[in-house]
Amino acid sequence: QSLRIGLIPADGIGKEVIPAAKAAILALGSDIPKPQFIDLSAGWETFTRTGVALPQETVDILRQDCDCALFGSVSSPSRKVVGYSSPIVALRKELDLYANIRPVVSVAPVVGEKPSVDLIVVRENTECLYVKQEVQTVGEHGKEARATRLITQRASQRIGQMAFELANSRPRKLLTIIHKSNVLSITDGLFRETVRSVPTLPEANGKYDQVTISEQLVDSAVYRLFREPEVFDVMVAPNLYGDILSDAAAALVGSLGLIPSINAGDSFVMGEPVHGSAPDIEGKGIANPIASIRSAALMLRHLGYTKGADRLDTAVDQVIREGKVLTPDLKGTSTTNEVLEAVLRIL
Amino acid sequence: QSLRIGLIPADGIGKEVIPAAKAAILALGSDIPKPQFIDLSAGWETFTRTGVALPQETVDILRQDCDCALFGSVSSPSRKVVGYSSPIVALRKELDLYANIRPVVSVAPVVGEKPSVDLIVVRENTECLYVKQEVQTVGEHGKEARATRLITQRASQRIGQMAFELANSRPRKLLTIIHKSNVLSITDGLFRETVRSVPTLPEANGKYDQVTISEQLVDSAVYRLFREPEVFDVMVAPNLYGDILSDAAAALVGSLGLIPSINAGDSFVMGEPVHGSAPDIEGKGIANPIASIRSAALMLRHLGYTKGADRLDTAVDQVIREGKVLTPDLKGTSTTNEVLEAVLRIL
Numbered sequence: 226q227s228l229r230i231g232l233i234p235a236d237g238i239g240k241e242v243i244p245a246a247k248a249a250i251l252a253l254g255s256d257i258p259k260p261q262f263i264d265l266s267a268g269w270e271t272f273t274r275t276g277v278a279l280p281q282e283t284v285d286i287l288r289q290d291c292d293c294a295l296f297g298s299v300s301s302p303s304r305k306v307v308g309y310s311s312p313i314v315a316l317r318k319e320l321d322l323y324a325n326i327r328p329v330v331s332v333a334p335v336v337g338e339k340p341s342v343d344l345i346v347v348r349e350n351t352e353c354l355y356v357k358q359e360v361q362t363v364g365e366h367g368k369e370a371r372a373t374r375l376i377t378q379r380a381s382q383r384i385g386q387m388a389f390e391l392a393n394s395r396p397r398k399l400l401t402i403i404h405k406s407n408v409l410s411i412t413d414g415l416f417r418e419t420v421r422s423v424p425t426l427p428e429a430n431g432k433y434d435q436v437t438i439s440e441q442l443v444d445s446a447v448y449r450l451f452r453e454p455e456v457f458d459v460m461v462a463p464n465l466y467g468d469i470l471s472d473a474a475a476a477l478v479g480s481l482g483l484i485p486s487i488n489a490g491d492s493f494v495m496g497e498p499v500h501g502s503a504p505d506i507e508g509k510g511i512a513n514p515i516a517s518i519r520s521a522a523l524m525l526r527h528l529g530y531t532k533g534a535d536r537l538d539t540a541v542d543q544v545i546r547e548g549k550v551l552t553p554d555l556k557g558t559s560t561t562n563e564v565l566e567a568v569l570r571i572l
Numbered sequence: 573q574s575l576r577i578g579l580i581p582a583d584g585i586g587k588e589v590i591p592a593a594k595a596a597i598l599a600l601g602s603d604i605p606k607p608q609f610i611d612l613s614a615g616w617e618t619f620t621r622t623g624v625a626l627p628q629e630t631v632d633i634l635r636q637d638c639d640c641a642l643f644g645s646v647s648s649p650s651r652k653v654v655g656y657s658s659p660i661v662a663l664r665k666e667l668d669l670y671a672n673i674r675p676v677v678s679v680a681p682v683v684g685e686k687p688s689v690d691l692i693v694v695r696e697n698t699e700c701l702y703v704k705q706e707v708q709t710v711g712e713h714g715k716e717a718r719a720t721r722l723i724t725q726r727a728s729q730r731i732g733q734m735a736f737e738l739a740n741s742r743p744r745k746l747l748t749i750i751h752k753s754n755v756l757s758i759t760d761g762l763f764r765e766t767v768r769s770v771p772t773l774p775e776a777n778g779k780y781d782q783v784t785i786s787e788q789l790v791d792s793a794v795y796r797l798f799r800e801p802e803v804f805d806v807m808v809a810p811n812l813y814g815d816i817l818s819d820a821a822a823a824l825v826g827s828l829g830l831i832p833s834i835n836a837g838d839s840f841v842m843g844e845p846v847h848g849s850a851p852d853i854e855g856k857g858i859a860n861p862i863a864s865i866r867s868a869a870l871m872l873r874h875l876g877y878t879k880g881a882d883r884l885d886t887a888v889d890q891v892i893r894e895g896k897v898l899t900p901d902l903k904g905t906s907t908t909n910e911v912l913e914a915v916l917r918i919l
């Protein structure tokens with residue numbers, strides 16, 4: 226038996242950190258099925274070369290020949306380019322990876338970190354403004370552009386179920402629903418009510434009775450995240466709020482370079498560091514590989530390979546705690562490879 | 573000559589802080605035209621009493637009999653209530669108060685504050701998802717809700733002009749355009765391009781040549797705000813991003829209870845503290861009046877009463893710096909009235 230992992234480094238530092246994650250996975254030996262890596266292309270560079278940001282071949286191979294995947298990061302053009310649109314947004318939709326799960330945990334001591342952050346942002350991953358239904362018209366006073374924000378009961382329910390499952394599995398069992406229903410009473414109202422009603426669904430059957438539900442408007446949530454992050458356990462949010470919240474949470478624990486995620490659906494999972502392609506440090510070999518290694522761990526855990534996932538997490542946490550081999554984003558002077566090697570030594 | 577100021581305390585602590593702002597204005601004596609206050613109603617309590625959240629009378633009097641206004645804060649129902657919608661959002665639109673200007677400045681030393689924050693969030697105040705065009709339908713898989721996000725060239729241009737004016741008047745002359753055009757290429761693309769092109773308009777006529785323009789995706793902007801807030805000077809953003817960003821910035825300087833704003837149009841200005849109605853401390857007499865007093869100062873400054881505005885700001889800054897009379901949000905033990913009295917003593 227083998228584990229077929231699609232690798233899509235895409236752009237910028239994605240090409241530096243995904244190979245590090247691959248090396249870390251390879252070091253797990255018999256704790257996981259024999260990994261088999263399949264290199265796939267997508268991104269801005271792919272677009273400039275081929276005119277397509279997400280080749281159909283990439284999607285087909287992911288669907289047919291992969292058990293899971295790791296995605297790096299994409300660059301965006303600095304101006305609108307006709308025909309280009311983000312391949313990561315498209316992939317999430319194509320593979321119906323409806324949940325973006327982003328744990329943010331402080332390991333301490335890390336420079337600039339707030340201690341005792343231990344939360345998970347559960348971000349809906351397929352709709353909200355990310356449906357990208359936009360039109361431009363010309364009105365009396367010039368151009369007018371409109372985008373549609375879609376919130377469905379179906380998507381809100383399945384992300385709600387995922388969030389309740391996660392909350393229920395954690396010691397504090399707290400779920401905070403993020404919305405802005407004081408303004409968006411219909412769309413965010415539907416999100417809020419649907420998530421709230423998950424425990425009353427027949428299939429829930431009492432299993433979420435221990436979960437405490439609370440709510441927070443998205444603006445206050447960002448404020449509280451910064452002031453008292455320890456109040457949050459699991460946060461569930463529509464797509465765009467989740468995007469912003471997870472960056473906000475990342476800022477609390479020292480660096481975006483530490484924050485992993487998975488894009489999860491019912492039949493596929495794709496790990497992805499939360500950071501972007503970081504054009505400012507691209508090619509310098511100093512990108513932090515930890516977010517990608519942790520994303521690999523999350524992916525393995527989601528697939529049931531707990532032992533392999535635990536080993537990766539333990540090794541990474543130890544490197545952070547020792548604080549000797551850190552990349553510049555954590556005020557260290559080490560390279561991507563040095564951090565990888567430190568992780569591999571512990572593995 | 574008199575200065576006619578509409579007072580709309582609305583709900584919760586709005587009813588405690590707006591009277592404090594009124595007292596501070598009254599103490600300015602001949603530095604401003606003789607103030608004449610007109611009490612007006614709006615809000616959730618008004619709605620529960622009358623079935624209308626924003627009485628037409630309030631709008632009419634503001635339009636016809638007021639030079640400016642101070643708004644407190646509104647409570648929202650915890651569930652959707654038919655017929656209720658936020659009176660502050662409606663007022664901004666009714667009076668075409670298209671710019672929401674929110675300066676966030678650290679005075680130090682304040683508990684939990686990041687030093688050297690000195691920025692202004694310039695938030696578009698009339699469109700984006702705040703047009704509240706929402707519909708709910710029933711599809712194959714249950715309920716589906718859609719909201720329209722509107723971005724126009726006209727609104728983007730006028731908020732852009734306001735932002736360039738402000739940036740140009742400040743020592744650093746930096747303007748950061750906030751958007752998410754990697755996903756919303758048409759709507760946020762229009763916002764970005766329109767703001768960028770303000771310096772090339774005939775009426776600009778070289779006057780913004782000294783302003784340095786940069787851009788930041790909204791998710792990264794929140795991240796950077798937490799990590800290195802000193803990089804920002806003036807930030808201009810569509811409505812919802814501006815809402816979130818200003819709360820994020822507020823978290824940097826110790827308390828939302830410090831952050832003022834004005835809602836400004838071409839012919840009217842309304843001061844408004846950025847904090848909400850704070851149901852948890854309502855009625856206890858411990859709400860921080862500083863955001864409201866500062867909002868009064870911003871309003872007076874906008875109207876050209878610089879001397880009065882300066883006096884209010886100087887007094888407030890001194891009270892904060894002394895650190896002896898502070899409300900609980902700043903880890904003090906003083907009441908709203910004690911802070912007001914401290915301000916009045918300096919005035």
Ligand SMILES: CC(C)[C@H](C(=O)O)[C@@H](O)C(=O)O
Nearest residue numbers: 311313314468499754755791
């Ligand atoms: C690159 C961009 C489209 C993406 C998003 O907004 O989802 C990124 O910010 C993320 O958080 O994964």
Ligand SMILES: CC(C)[C@H](C(=O)O)[C@@H](O)C(=O)O
Nearest residue numbers: 407408444646658660661815
């Ligand atoms: C009360 C609410 C409608 C309002 C907004 O979202 O604009 C508030 O959060 C603000 O920032 O003034």
